[in-house]
Amino acid sequence: MTFEYTPLPVPSDRRGNPRRIGVEIEFGGLPEDKAARILARTYGGQAQLEKDPIWVVEGSSLGDFEVYLDIFLRNAEKSALRDLGLKVGREVIPVEVVTEPLSFDQMKQLDRGIHALRDAGAKGSGDGVLYGFGIHLNVQSEGSDVHSILRPLMAFAMIEDWMRKAMPIDGSRQIIPFTEAYPTRLVSDLIDLGEAPSADQLVETYLAHCPDRNRGLDMLPLLMEAYPDKVTAILGASKANEINARPTFHFRLPDCLIDDPEWSLAKEWHRWWLVEKIACDPELMARLRTEWKENHGKITLLRSTWADRCGEILDEAGLVPETA
Template sequence: MIRFAPLPQPMTATGAPRRVGVEIELGGLDEAHVARLCADTLGGHAVQEDSHIWTVHDTCIGTLEIYLDIFLRKVTKTKLRDLALDIGREVVPVEIVTQPLDMDGLVRLDGLNAVLRKAGALGSRAGWAFGFGVHLNVQIASDSDADILRPLLAYALIEDWLRAAHPIDDSRRLLPFTDPYPTEFVRALIGLGPDGTAHAAMVLYLHHTPTRNRGLDMLPIFAHFWPERIAQAISDKTSARPTFHFRLPDCLIDDPDWSIAQEWQRWVLVERVAADAALLERLSREWLDDHGLLTLIRSGWAERCGTILRAAGLDFTGLPG
């Protein structure tokens, strides 16, 4: 089993371990079945809150929420609503949502995969319209500008390589939920630089990419610090929390060789780049050189970025695992 690689900054500014909330999207099983399997594997007891919403209390990793991931579940319960939810089950994922977990909790959650897979859980590759993912809500190391801005800049600089070197499933690329950052946003972030402010990054974000449908959704962090500004700019409800909402990872739960730990490595790599000031500077300089005034094709930068990362001793195979 691949272990969960440690973060470069594993502790918060207060000395507590950084925690990670996880959201797992899957098909093939209904909410009740998933809830029972979670309780059987992780302990606790499952409670049905609504026709399509379950809570598993007192597990070894805290409370789990399990529900059909569609806005209709929040609509007042009627027979028509429940019928629509049942019909939508063919393409709408069941989602498992955890509380913030420490590294031991992540390992225990990863162990649930085999149980769900054996029971018939399906991932992205099982259907062209599935597009299921794993979302990692990674607690920020501190409220400082650097601990918010530098991981954002690092991700923006290496995103094309992340997608090329470890591609997400085709079904997810066809859907809008994990679109890449616009080139002009990356250019603006480079102009801001690693020593800019989180507030300035928020202003750029709202100008260039005011949507949650990105591989790295920064709106929860920005809503945590500037709730009124985000509420005014974004129509979608944004849960304010001091976490990087990393939406890029796939859910391939029906593949016996897949694990959440593999997807976690993507984020660890982002933070390792963010922690290396010289590497950030080089990537920024070479990104500008590669893109010039106008770039329509992103594959060239992905290859060049990979060469730079390998020279720095950073790639997926170089991560501890």
């Protein structure tokens, strides 16, 4: 199936401005300097070394890019030990391309750069057992109110088991604990909150089960942006300070299969579009909440049973892709 780019069901924020999307692309097979130069040739602008191993592309038609080895050592002071760590890391640690927040039309242009990187030898998740590379979509929230945050969170939480089964991520990513599934208890507690909880109830419920970043949908940047005092009070100042607060849903589940000529960023975008499409349908949301509770009962034995039932519900709503 060929996936197409579909605009968000709610394309503008509460102020009437178009919602923007930041994209992070992980891959192997190319050093960061070469990747930066390829992007500069594709979109214009100038590639330059900002601080080894961090490259930037400035002044392109899509704004500025950052290109770097995705490892904590990139910000360490230069030393023989750091350089050795970077050299070893390049065998298994991805190079990451990070965009500015893009308009929807700008995001669609990223496939040009993806094709250029592929032609130059970029490798995706399917190329090796340790190549657990992904796409991160940082989708601007409609607003900072509880309603705008809860609806997409709730939609994803209820369909996550189905999405992982019907649109599975590469096996290499399943053995790396960076995109763990939400605990079923979190989903149950979110449903119990109802449709109009307080901000404190929402933050307390989420952080009680997911005080870390390693989730398919990482909510900490958005919660930190919207409710910094509450998040800090629960996590503590030290841990809260490590969170890069921003008004976006940090969707980490999508794959990067950049070396597959049949793959497109549009396929991964479709995952998030589907979440928001469901979130905008009150009747479908109500049905999913009711049937999730009925399916799970007091004890959840098999998550796959809900994945199958969820798929039937979404199919009846006309929301299941042909490949799922």
